[in-house]
Each structure stands twice: as C-alpha cells, then as structure tokens.
Amino acid sequence: MMRSGIPGAEYAHYRNPTVPRPWSMAAAQIFLLAVAAAVLLPMIWMFSSSFKTINDIMRFPPTIWPRQYTFQAYLRLSEAAPITLTVFNSLYIAILVTLGVLLFSSAAGFALARYRFRGRALFLGTVLMLLMVPGVVTLFPMYWIFVRLGWIDTHIPLIVPGLTGAYPVFFMRQYMKKLPDEILESARIDGCSEYRIFWSIALPMIMPALVTLAIFTFMGSWNSFLWPWILIKSKHLYTLPLALYNTEDPLVPNFNVVMATSGISVLPLLLIFAAFHRSFLQGQMAGAIKG
Amino acid sequence: MPPGRISSYQRSIRIAPYVFLTPFTILSVCFSLYPVVFTFVLAFAKWDIVNPLQFVSLRNFVRLFQDPLFWMVLGNGIILWFMQVPFTMFGGLTVAYLLNQTWIRWRAGIRAVVLIPYVVNIVAVGFVFRLIYNTNYGIANAFLQAIGLGKVEWLTDMALARFSLSSMVIWLYLGTNMLVCLAGLQQIPEELYEAAAIDGASRIKTFFRVVIPSMRQVLLLLGITSTVGTFSLFAEPLVLTERAVSTFSFPDLHATDSLLFYAYRASFGSLKFGYGAAISVVFLLLMVVLALIQFRPARRGE
Numbered sequence: 001m002m003r004s005g006i007p008g009a010e011y012a013h014y015r016n017p018t019v020p021r022p023w024s025m026a027a028a029q030i031f032l033l034a035v036a037a038a039v040l041l042p043m044i045w046m047f048s049s050s051f052k053t054i055n056d057i058m059r060f061p062p063t064i065w066p067r068q069y070t071f072q073a074y075l076r077l078s079e080a081a082p083i084t085l086t087v088f089n090s091l092y093i094a095i096l097v098t099l100g101v102l103l104f105s106s107a108a109g110f111a112l113a114r115y116r117f118r119g120r121a122l123f124l125g126t127v128l129m130l131l132m133v134p135g136v137v138t139l140f141p142m143y144w145i146f147v148r149l150g151w152i153d154t155h156i157p158l159i160v161p162g163l164t165g166a167y168p169v170f171f172m173r174q175y176m177k178k179l180p181d182e183i184l185e186s187a188r189i190d191g192c193s194e195y196r197i198f199w200s201i202a203l204p205m206i207m208p209a210l211v212t213l214a215i216f217t218f219m220g221s222w223n224s225f226l227w228p229w230i231l232i233k234s235k236h237l238y239t240l241p242l243a244l245y246n247t248e249d250p251l252v253p254n255f256n257v258v259m260a261t262s263g264i265s266v267l268p269l270l271l272i273f274a275a276f277h278r279s280f281l282q283g284q285m286a287g288a289i290k291g
Numbered sequence: 292m293p294p295g296r297i298s299s300y301q302r303s304i305r306i307a308p309y310v311f312l313t314p315f316t317i318l319s320v321c322f323s324l325y326p327v328v329f330t331f332v333l334a335f336a337k338w339d340i341v342n343p344l345q346f347v348s349l350r351n352f353v354r355l356f357q358d359p360l361f362w363m364v365l366g367n368g369i370i371l372w373f374m375q376v377p378f379t380m381f382g383g384l385t386v387a388y389l390l391n392q393t394w395i396r397w398r399a400g401i402r403a404v405v406l407i408p409y410v411v412n413i414v415a416v417g418f419v420f421r422l423i424y425n426t427n428y429g430i431a432n433a434f435l436q437a438i439g440l441g442k443v444e445w446l447t448d449m450a451l452a453r454f455s456l457s458s459m460v461i462w463l464y465l466g467t468n469m470l471v472c473l474a475g476l477q478q479i480p481e482e483l484y485e486a487a488a489i490d491g492a493s494r495i496k497t498f499f500r501v502v503i504p505s506m507r508q509v510l511l512l513l514g515i516t517s518t519v520g521t522f523s524l525f526a527e528p529l530v531l532t533e534r535a536v537s538t539f540s541f542p543d544l545h546a547t548d549s550l551l552f553y554a555y556r557a558s559f560g561s562l563k564f565g566y567g568a569a570i571s572v573v574f575l576l577l578m579v580v581l582a583l584i585q586f587r588p589a590r591r592g593e
Contacts, residue, residue: 277403
C-alpha cells in the first residue's frame with residue numbers, strides 16, 4: 001500500500017498476545033513503574049536541590065523537598081560564567097550546526113540515495129567505517145589541526161567539524177530513498193535542474209525527517225561538552241555545559257548553584273522533548289531499523 | 292542517444308551527485324579521515340611538540356604492553372563491561388518488550404520518561420549523581436543508613452566507584468537501548484507469535500524461542516555499540532569520579548578510567564602524544580576484535 005508523504009516507523013502497531021495472569025501483569029506493571037521512578041529520581045533531585053540553601057543540601061539525612069524554598073541558587077547563576085552570554089553562545093552555535101547539518105547531510109543523502117555514480121560504494125563503506133570511530137579517539141589530532149588553523153578558543157571548531165556526522169547522512173538517505181521516482185522524473189523532464197529538484201521537491205517532501213534531524217542535531221550540539229571543554233578557554237566563549245562544569249567551586253560548597261545551573265541547561269531541551277515527542281520517537285526508531 | 296555526444300544536460304545530471312557530496316566530503320576528509328590517519332601515524336612516533344617528531348616504530352606498543360596502568364585500564368573496561376552492558380541491553384529489551392504489550396498501562400508516559408536521560412547533558416547528570424553518591428550528604432548513604440548499614444564511599448572506593456559509574460551509565464543509556472529494541476520488536480511478524488501460540492508455548496518460552504532469535508541483529512548492533520561505548524567512556528568518568536590532570540581534590544584512582552581516558556591522560560596530561568595515539572590504535576583494534584567476536588553467535592543458523 002503506497003502512502004504519499006513520509007512513511008515513518010508506524011508506531012501504533014502493538015502486539016496483542018494472550019493476556020497474562022493478574023499476578024504477572026501486576027509484576028510487570030510494577031517493574032516498569034519502578035524503572036520510571038528510578039529514571040525520574042535524579043531529575044527530581046536536581047530540581048529540588050536547586051531550590052535549597054546550601055546548608056539544606058548538606059544536611060544528613062537529606063530530604064527530597066527543601067526545608068524552605070529559596071531562589072538564592074538561581075540568583076547566583078552568573079558567578080562562574082556570564083550565564084546569558086553562555087546561553088546565547090550555546091544557542092547560536094546549535095542553530096548554525098543544525099542548519100549546516102540539515103543542508104549538507106540532506107544533500108549527501110540525496111546523492112547517495114538517488115544516483116548511481118562511480119565511487120558510491122567506496123564512499124559509503126568509508127563513511128560507515130568512520131562511523132565506528134568514537135570522537136574521543138581523535139581528540140589530540142583534531143586539537144592539533146585546530147591549533148594550526150588558529151581555531152583554538154574560537155567557536156569555529158565547535159561548528160564546522162560537527163557537520164561531518166555520518167548518522168545524519170544515513171538517516172537522510174533512508175528517507176530520500178523512499179521518494180517516488182515518478183515525481184522526480186517528471187520534474188526532470190519538465191526541465192528542472194537537479195539542484196532545483198533537490199531544493200524545491202525533495203526537501204519539502206522530506207520535511208518531517210528534516211524536523212526530526214533538526215531536533216536531534218540541536219540537542220546534540222546544545223549538550224555537547226567534550227569539544228568545548230578541550231577547545232575553549234575564555235569565559236566569554238563558554239557554552240552551557242562547559243560553564244556548568246566550571247560552576248563547581250572546589251573551595252566553597254555551592255552545590256545548590258550547580259544544580260540550578262544544571263536545571264537551566266536541561267530545561268530547554270526537556271521542553272523541546274515534550275513538544276516534539278512524536279517526532280523524536282519516529283526519528284529514533286526509523287534510525288534504528290536498518291533500512 | 293547519438294553515440295559519442297553527451298549533451299550538457301546529461302553531463303549536469305552526471306556531475307550532480309558529486310556536487311551534492313562535495314561539502315560533506317571535504318569536511319569529512321579534513322575532520323574525520325585525516326585525524327584518524329594522523330592517529331595511526333602518530334602511534335609509531337614519539338612526539339611532545341617541544342621536540343621534533345621522531346619515528347620509533349613499535350616502541351610505543353612494546354612500552355604499552357609493559358605498562359601496568361594499561362592493563363589496569365583494560366581490566367577496568369572488562370569489569371565495567373560486565374557491570375553495564377548486560378543490564379543496559381537486556382534491561383532495554385525487557386522494558387521494550389513490556390512496553391510493546393497492549394495490556395500495560397501508561398505505556399506512552401513510561402516510554403517518555405525512560406527517554407529523558409537522552410535529553411539531559413552529561414555534565415548535569417554527572418553532578419546529580421555526584422550529589423546522590425556523596426559520602427556525607429547523598430541519598431545513597433541515607434538509604435544505607437535507613438536499612439541499618441553505615442555510610443560508604445561511593446565515589447572514592449575502587450570497587451564502589453565502578454558501581455557508581457555503572458549505575459550512572461545504565462541510567463543514561465537504558466532509554467536509547469529500549470528504543471532500538473522497540474523498533475526491532477515491531478519488526479517481528481505476527482505469524483511467529485501465532486505459530487508459537489498454536490504450538491502451545493508459554494509466554495516465557497515464546498520470549499526465548501521467538502523474540503530473542505528474531506532480535507539477533509538488533510542485539511548485535513546494540514552489543515557492538517555498547518562495547519565500544521564502554522571502552523570509550525570519557526565525560527562520564529570525568530564528571531563523576533575523576534578530575535582532569537590539572538586539579539587536586541581527588542586522589543588519582545584510575546578505578547574508572549576507560550581506555551580512551553587513559554589515552555587522553557597520556558596525550559594531554561603527560562604530553563606523550565605518540566604513546567596516546569598508540570593507545571587509541573590499540574583501542575580501535577580491540578573494538579574490531581570484539582565486534583567480530585560478537586558476530587559469531589549472531590550469525591549462527593536461523
């Protein structure tokens with residue numbers, strides 16, 4: 001059955017085997033709830049600690065809810081690094097990376113999905129292999145490249161190398177493959193250049209996938225810690241996770257401030273996650289099925 | 292088509308894929324391929340920036356295999372693997388399996404909750420877990436006290452530090468593992484379940500004889516990525532238990548150092564860039580070997 005538009009992983013297809021006995025059902029349900037609670041606990045702890053005074057945090061045994069709610073941690077956010085500037089840095093870097101990834105990987109995915117050309121297999125194979133190499137492996141070589149380029153302590157190395165992700169390319173390729181040939185062919189016959197076809201026909205047809213990719217890329221960039229940590233020294237260039245890392249004061253306990261900063265680093269993404277829940281799931285699962 | 296003549300139209304179609312691929316390729320060659328090649332070259336050299344680079348062939352590797360810290364870190368990787376991977380993978384599988392059953396309530400909500408860790412940045416997670424496992428005012432110790440045991444040093448005791456790190460890693464990655472398993476589970480055709488039901492298989496039997504074999508490829512994929520992840524843990528031990536070389540407050544435990552963390556220390560800490568690169572190369576080779584090992588049981592006849 002052909003469906004126009006984008007076939008995401010159809011999510012509502014649930015199993016319905018014989019229903020088990022009440023005991024097993026209860027046990028399974030409790031297990032799941034326990035897992036959910038275990039996942040939520042650290043999050044709750046983080047937010048509740050951000051509303052405590054430092055003495056309250058250091059009480060033993062600690063309580064979940066603050067003795068008295070206070071905003072003092074939030075008022076001290078800028079002590080470690082200029083918070084508004086940091087958030088702005090994280091934001092604009094994430095936006096640039098997202099736009100870049102959307103453009104470059106959809107172009108690459110389009111090429112890999114819809115054309116036969118010499119070197120395609122080699123290209124795919126190499127990219128696949130590079131995928132297996134975790135970023136940490138090349139920490140020093142990358143650092144050295146950036147030193148020679150003069151990119152240390154700037155934002156450039158946080159943006160440009162992020163555009164080389166293999167996953168986005170494969171993700172885009174998967175969706176591009178599903179585009180109906182007829183539409184593209186008829187556009188070609190009508191005289192559209194390949195680039196017009198890509199830009200005005202293929203991309204709009206793939207919009208949900210682009211949205212999903214944008215969300216993931218944005219989140220990845222926002223949360224990125226390792227590279228900023230290695231590459232950025234000046235406080236005014238800090239991104240949020242890096243500022244967060246430096247928030248802890250080794251001399252004076254300030255864990256409530258740390259938790260408050262953690263909270264604001266997490267909140268935007270939680271909101272995005274809540275808003276784009278569906279998209280998120282479809283994207284992850286489509287990526288998981290080897291197309 | 293007239294032989295020997297290619298219209299400019301045809302030509303523009305022919306070169307289009309290359310044009311589309313150009314930005315990505317240039318960037319990948321510069322920032323993906325070249326660094327890896329550089330790492331391999333560096334592994335056979337001795338360099339600390341100050342002095343010029345000298346090639347020393349296999350000396351780094353020989354030194355590495357004689358280094359007790361290397362073996363310790365390798366041991367860490369193996370121990371951490373057993374503490375993390377089975378739980379993350381099969382925990383994810385179990386949760387996914389249950390979330391796939393229509394008779395479970397609040398499925399969407401639980402699913403969403405379990406995915407939250409993916410959205411949170413690693414530094415925040417590290418700090419929260421440090422607070423939880425804090426010796427003097429963490430709830431982990433509060434819990435121990437409540438059940439009658441004394442306080443323990445979750446983050447500075449060798450064995451416990453690994454436990455703390457593993458619990459954090461499982462917390463972090465259970466959600467994505469679950470999602471991958473869910474996708475795999477939904478590919479299992481109904482007929483298999485029906486056939487098993489007709490044969491009178493119990494639910495547990497069905498699980499082991501139908502579900503798991505069908506999930507072989509997914510489990511293989513998860514296994515490989517989890518294994519690579521375990522040996523390359525970097526930000527997690529950094530924020531939770533270790534400190535970068537320059538600070539002072541924690542004793543250098545090395546209990547939770549991963550292989551790549553050790554490579555980092557050798558490079559950026561001791562400025563032995565060749566040695567660090569050699570560790571990275573060993574890491575890559577090890578990953579290939581472990582991946583191949585995991586291929587075997589996955590390939591065995593259907």
